[in-house]
Amino acid sequence: MKNALKDMLKGIWKENPVLVLLLGTCPTLATTSSAANGLAMGLATTCVLCGSNLVISCIAGVVPKKIRIPVYIVVIATFVSAIDMLMKAYAPPAIYGALGIFIPLIVVNCIVLGRAEAFASKHSPLRSIFDGIGMGLGFSLALTLLGALREFISTGSVFEVKIITCWTTDFLLASAAPGAFIILGCILAAKNYFARRAAVKAGKLYVPPAGLDCRSCQICKLNDDE
Amino acid sequence: MKLKENENVLVLGGFLGITALISALVLALVFTVTREPIERMQKKSLQESFKLLSLPDFDNLPHQEAKSYISPEKFKVIIMPVRKNGVLKAFAVRSISPDGYAGEVEVTCGFDLQKKILAVLVTRQQETPGLGSNVCERKFRKTLFNLFKAAPEGLPPNPILDQFHGLTVPENGSWQVKRDGGTFDFVTGATITSRAVTAAVEQAGKTLHIHRGEFMENVKK
Structure with a gap:
């Protein structure tokens, strides 16, 4: 149980998928034009992540190694399509209207496949679910932060509530794609600055968490199986 | 030999096939369960759009x-x-422009018997959220001061869609946004969406010009 909690918390800060692992950058940049969109995309991804992590950690023992990636993708795509249909049927139209176009994007989100390969296939179903929740929440948090910043800089409002009422002309750069890159870059710089300062204060050398940089990425090494 | 280490192509293909079959079954089940609620939901949102x-x-x-x-432009x-x-009172005309930024833009307009536009709504679109979608969405703006007040009744404003209200589509000549030498405002950064909406409204009006007679005859009977 203690492990499970640890698995969950690490996704939120220490191994945050967007701010540390830099996974799933495409939906991060594309869907965060407003805080509400970012939050909705984050929560939908969290649901898929939990479901796919659970199923994949259950079947990982029997899936032949050579075809594990196609099998994982089929599992993920099934979850995404099912959630899409269920939301169309039961979610309020306003929510589906805002989210509908992003849901199919979740299939190609690297975080989902990344966690399946790097965590769920090697750990117990319970720990995998908690890993899914943690990673999903970390993803939601980062997306909401980026979305809120972009929405505020472009229109002066957050969650569609106007904070500065005299803000009449939209600053379009922030809500367009280039603004997403610039603001995400600023957030990453700030995150690294604070992480390094904390490390220096504690008298340690600042290194990225082991196994998280590109050199040790498992997905890239599909063809040289030992 | 254990399944996990198996490298026989037939075994691998078979495993993948079975996986796909199971997922197809799951999806078929979900589809059957949700088909009716989805239809009901779509009908409900259709009726709500008529109200607006x-x-x-x-x-x-x-x-x-x-x-x-x-329509003349093949919409x-x-x-x-x-x-x-x-007794015939008015027309609701739905027009689908294929030229949105991300696929089709469906516009529904209310016309009175004199073919004057009463209201324009975008009923289906997949434009970029926060950019193209601003052309399409009607929403009351919330501020910190009216956060807890109930939203006002009626049609929420949208400067781009509202500019068509009260106009009649001309039988000859076309409607264009200012960027193309026309008279209608557009949103910078979302010109394509603005064009698609303008064209859809125009085609709705032109089709009504041509086919209005068919409905008027029904009135006389």
């Missing part, structure tokens, strides 16, 4: 008397007569 079209009182089901046409246009006690 600023139409006069009516008691028929316009979408059940709908007729489909192809798909559906004309729905709006009646009260069998």
